[in-house]
Amino acid sequence: MHKNSNTISEKPIDLHHFASNGKSGNEKYLHRQRKFESNARSYPRRIPIAIKEAQDIYVTDVEGNQYIDCLSGAGSLALGHNHPCIHEAIQKCIDTKLPLLTLDITTPIKDKFVETLFGILPKGFRENAKVQFCSPCGADAIEAAIKLTKIATGRSSVFAFSGSYHGMTNGALSLTANTKVKDQALNLMKDVFFMPFPYSYRCPFGVGGVEAEKISLHYIENLLSDSHSGVLKPAAFILEAVQGEGGTIVASPYWLQGIRRITKKYDIPLIVDEVQAGIGRTGDMFAFEEAGITPDVIVISKAIGGSLPLSLIVYRDHLDKWTPGSHAGTFRGNQMAMATGTAVLNYITKHQLVQNSKKKGIHMLKIFNEFKALYPFIGDVRGRGLMLAIEIVDTDKKTSHLGSYPTSPKLASEIQKRCFDKGLIIETGGRESSVLRLLPPLTLTDEQAKDILFILDEVFKSINKN
Ligand SMILES: Cc1ncc(COP(=O)(O)O)c(C=O)c1O
CATH class of the missing domain: 3.40.640.10 (Type I PLP-dependent aspartate aminotransferase-like (Major domain))
Incomplete structure (x- = not known):
């Protein structure tokens, strides 16, 4: 008789057994995710963590590292994570x-x-x-x-x-x-x-x-x-x-x-x-x-x-x-x-969060403009409220007749990675994924905005030195 692969007698796949291959922490989960989830998965490729808990603008991975989350579920989390209301x-x-x-x-x-x-x-x-x-x-x-x-x-x-x-x-x-x-x-x-x-x-x-x-x-x-x-x-x-x-x-x-x-x-x-x-x-x-x-x-x-x-x-x-x-x-x-x-x-x-979004956005964009004056690889900064962006460009190439440089997806990705290493989660998007995108929660405080800007500045400085 032809063996039916769904018969009860057949040993089921032991997902637990595929555990971790000796890996631990984030890598244990990422390893299993790579094994079981579709090739179409996207964010984990750039944000390689397993999240254990999250509160407000912060997420903590299974190794206890904390990150400032400016991805906010692709802009979905207006109040950040796990708001009491x-x-x-x-x-x-x-x-x-x-x-x-x-x-x-x-x-x-x-x-x-x-x-x-x-x-x-x-x-x-x-x-x-x-x-x-x-x-x-x-x-x-x-x-x-x-x-x-x-x-x-x-x-x-x-x-x-x-x-x-x-x-x-x-x-x-x-x-x-x-x-x-x-x-x-x-x-x-x-x-x-x-x-x-x-x-x-x-x-x-x-x-x-x-x-x-x-x-x-x-x-x-x-x-x-x-x-x-x-x-x-x-x-x-x-x-x-x-x-x-x-x-x-x-x-x-x-x-x-x-x-x-x-x-x-x-x-x-x-x-x-x-x-x-x-x-x-x-x-x-x-x-x-x-x-x-x-x-x-x-x-x-x-x-x-x-x-x-x-x-x-x-x-x-x-x-x-x-x-x-x-x-x-x-x-x-x-x-x-x-x-x-x-x-x-x-x-x-x-709590007038629409107004907070506008106010914080104006401040962040002002500092982004200061970054642009300091760092040549920033071609453009833009946004409204807390939907903000920094476009990263390749200054080794020629400008268009309007003075804009070609995109630099490699550098944008490197900046995203360095931000991540310093505890800041941002997204990339736009043409050739060369735009750094920030979508912090509308509850953003002055202190949190300061921390985000500090990390960005540190990373931009480190790129400038290279
Ligand atoms: C402007 C806009 N429209 C539509 C969508 C699609 O929404 P969903 O991913 O929930 O299908 C998105 C998702 O990012 C979006 O940004």
Whole structure:
């Protein structure tokens, strides 16, 4: 008889036995992680630790080393790790025997969350807004936004922007600009047209500044007005007001206002992806608010769940043309995340953390500018609130005619490593991963900011000496 590999008599794989190969501490866990987890894993390659515990901005690994965490779960942990108000909300859920998953059936906890959520939406939007809960990652909310606008407009294409990041599911990846990742996933959604996003340091038009923004707007409007542009009117525009993974590239109010004017004129829904920039990170509750514009669809995830998975879209009710069941997902009823979501929103409002994000961001950026004057390998510094970036460049190469040097992914990675060795966790992103990205919690104190800046300065000094 052919032996069935699932028979009980067969010895199961002994995961415990594969223990550590004599390794201990972080390496014991990393060794096992390498053995069992997918090749697609990413952060552990640059942050090679096993985390034992975490509190506020600090994480401690299994060897007892402490780090300042400026990654914050890729910008999700608005209050840092394990904030007491989050624990309290979780405890309350357990004590009250709340059902933990309800699909989209409502509960008092969900009702409270929706009320709190609508309370933070811009005036003039919230009065006629609808919410759709999504299966709980940002990418699924992006899928929902695209589906919603396609159904509402009866159109099929989407305008996205160079430098964008919207997630890794098929539709979201189609709207994402990073060609290295797209190259491996063929047959993505076809009807996506990428428009130039103003990026002053590496201007797609080779002019930089306001001039580039004007050209970008002119180009986009011309595509829509020219009967021979070859491009059909899209179901939506989708953009990040501050691009995150693309390298913390900040759109100006002037450009955002221009995009809003064009989308209104041509009756095209504007989707703003606030998955990373939203909920106070940029010094406004939503990043688009600085420009005084209001989108038609806002995509929200990460921080909104108060450390637990939650994602949703809110949109103007005239778009609410899809039919029952048009978007679903088993885990869209995560009650505990709604409880922690309410807690995080209330805490942010009560303790004026949006203002703290703005204030601390201004200070950090001022010091970043001082670094830039001191260290030639810093090509550009930018950001808003506590979404900050330092672009590392290769000064051995020639500048563009605008004076910007080529990227230096190797040096950026070396700086990230040296920061890590000194107890500071930062991320890299942007073109060729040459941008150092910092996303500390909105609770950041003066003392913590000082420690972060001190370590960065130490590392930059050590690089300068080489
Ligand atoms: C702006 C933006 N949109 C969408 C996503 C996708 O979210 P998720 O990773 O939860 O699917 C991300 C994730 O980093 C993001 O930064």
